[in-house]
Amino acid sequence: MNESVSRLDLLRFLERVQVGDLARTRQWIADEEQRQAEIAARHAPPPPPDWIVEQGIGVGRRIVAVHQGWCRMSGKRTSPITRDEALRLLAADSGMACQQCRPDTELGVL
Structure with missing residues (x-):
């Protein structure tokens, strides 16, 4: 060096x-x-849809819950629906309403 x-x-x-x-x-x-x-x-x-349905696993993938579009409790198997479809589903079975985002309250079903 x-x-x-x-x-x-x-x-x-x-x-x-x-x-x-x-x-x-x-x-x-x-x-x-x-x-x-x-x-x-x-x-x-894109903005989230106003209403979504969560579907179950397996053949037929029946609807298990209705959510507001922004709800973080929805799973991965979701599809957007219209307001009329959400009203129809909740009128048929109020137990489908998510207990976190309360779409039934927002739609005035209660």
């Missing part, structure tokens, strides 16, 4: 390199966040 360069000088050089690397990495992160924000702004998710 060259004796004219001290260990302290080498460590300071290393620090400058690492600071530069950190600045470059932070810029890459900022660029990626900006890119993702632009993509999200272009592809806003």
